[in-house]
Amino acid sequence: MARSLGRICKGFQRLGSLSSIQTQLRQPSTSVSVSVRGTTLIRTMVALPSLFSSKPRDFSLPNSSWGSEMMQLYEHYNSQCEVETEGGEKQEGPWRRLPSYNRLLKYATGGVYLSKIIQSKARLFTRNIRDPGAAFEYVLFVNSEEQKCVCVFQAGHLLEGPPGHVHGGAIATMIDTVTGTHATILSGPVMTANLNINYRSPIPLGSTVLLESSLDKKEGRKTFISCKVTSSDGSKLHTETTALFLSINFSHLLLGE
Amino acid sequence: MARSLGRICKGFQRLGSLSSIQTQLRQPSTSVSVSVRGTTLIRTMVALPSLFSSKPRDFSLPNSSWGSEMMQLYEHYNSQCEVETEGGEKQEGPWRRLPSYNRLLKYATGGVYLSKIIQSKARLFTRNIRDPGAAFEYVLFVNSEEQKCVCVFQAGHLLEGPPGHVHGGAIATMIDTVTGTHATILSGPVMTANLNINYRSPIPLGSTVLLESSLDKKEGRKTFISCKVTSSDGSKLHTETTALFLSINFSHLLLGE
Secondary structure (H helix, E strand, O other), X not given: OHHHHHHHHHHHHHOOOOXXXXXXXXXXXXXXXXXXXXXXXXXOOOOEOOOOOOOOOOOOOOOOOOOHHHHHXXXXXXXXXXXXXXXXXXXXXXXXXXXXXXXXXXXXXXXOOOHHHHHHHOOEHHHOOOOOOOOEEEEEEEEOOOOEEEEEEEEXXXXXXXXXXXXXXXXXXXHHHXXXXXXXXXXXXXXXXXXXXXXXXXXXXXXXXXXXXXXXXEEOOEEEEEEEEEEOOOOOEEEEEEXXXXXXXXXXXXXXX | OHXXXXXXXXXXXXXXXXXXXXXXXXXXXXXXXXXXXXXXXXXXXXXXXXXXOOOOOOOOOOOOOOOHHHHHXXXXXHOOOEEEOOOOOXXXXXXXXXXXXXXXXXXXXXXXXXXXXXXXXXXXXXXXXXXXOOOEEEEEEEEOOOOEEEEXXXXXXXXXXXXXXXXXXXXXXXXXXXXXXXXXHHHOOEEEEEEEEEEOOOOEOOOEEEEEEEEEEEEOOEEEEEEEEEEOOOOOEEEEEEEEEEEOOHHHHXXXX
């Protein structure tokens, strides 16, 4: 175990300061960084670009599969990421788009038969299918002032549960992704401790929905988040969730504790 | 909407009695069937084989990616699906393996831009990647007498959430799958109404875990199920869940209500 951590740390040292990645993330390193033995890392729920490619694909940018509802909502929030002052100068707006990649820092200690494969093949669950439009198409925006996150999510045909509708687990996956990312931005490295999801109405496959996440409270190591999933125009409630996240020491996770 | 339902019913009529599918499922049609305008159907959470292939792949059977823990647990339960009497005759045992396919009856009414693609390309979320070992490898067994289900689940490298560990949403997906299938067997067609998941310890990518689902109670339209996820030897608790399912009229789902 100790040897594993040694390898992990060497791997991290090779990454240097990760400043280029932080720049891409366009968010304060203090809000999503975590220290392991003096080396600054980006936290788990905010996926990192591939270390083996100079131009990793940012999955949160529009592609040809995005329908009109997805595009409209994307443009609505994206247009508020940069605003013009009265003097005509551009400055940061209230919202910030979060880039999204399909690879994390992969240093499994607990994997058994897959341990070698994990090193090279592991992919973020929500970004493991590259075919545009087939599975999870989504983009997250964060509003730090209002302590809110929104996610525009278009559910592809590979997410089927009940006939013609999105699997309850795929919905839970997006809820965990959005609330977990939000909790990370608010509290630094966290792990999901509880998800309490009420499913109100099924989501048709192929439709675009909106996830809205807001901070309820912070108590010590605990961050409480609420999340609603609604139709893209907000008229139909699909799910209501409360989520609890616990702040963690990142090295515990790497050690599988 | 009415025209859509007409198309749906015609599609169902072409399926005839679905007796061949019921035979493959090897479970009483009364426990998982549902009637829509006089036509008997298998309910949603128990996936149906492709209608376009005479030999659909049963994903619940062993493949080369299954590790030793997965195989041992599979053989443990599978050996109890058929037992020998004192006279040396074979008869049904306490457990029954549930086959698993990657296609459902697909008649979406609510899909927007993907509606045509859905008709041909939709796949069950948990079976949408054919590469053995890459994502969800699992097999379910049901014990009707004890009103229990177990699922042996090996988590592949494409399910990553926190570095080297399974995404909370992927775990929720398996919990929804197991408890939903169990509720269907107990109560007929249902929809997930609530999942309350407590995450106790992360699951390393590549490991094999056991999901155990048991009936808590039935009250009118409500079926309450509990589910634990543990390490394969039962020594470590990964998650604890209570789940609530509501019995539904299948036609409501098809109409997107």
